[in-house]
Amino acid sequence: MYYPYARVHTMEMKDLDEMLDMTGYIEEGTVTQRFIPxxxxxxxxxxxxxxxxxxxxxVECTIRDMVGQLVAIAKMYHNPKEKIIEMTL
Incomplete structure (x- = not known):
């Protein structure tokens, strides 16, 4: 997980769970996912x-807030034999 320094600097580092909770950003902002074999x-x-x-x-996820500023970037590596990725639109 990557956070821009300016955003981390303003966050409460003592509450890591709150910092890692992306629910609010996802509901009010945008998430772009790229699936790369x-x-x-x-x-x-x-x-x-x-x-x-x-x-x-x-899977590379880019999360942006309501005004389009970068919140976080996450890269996840999935073994397709262990975990199936399913999308419903």
């Missing part, structure tokens, strides 16, 4: 318990 990066193969060369899906 790739091979597991070497630095994540052990963490994901996958062999090198295993295909995975990287």
């Amino acid at each position: 790739m091979m597991v990066p070497p630095e994540y193969s052990n963490l994901l318990n996958l062999e090198m060369g295993t295909p995975i899906i990287m």
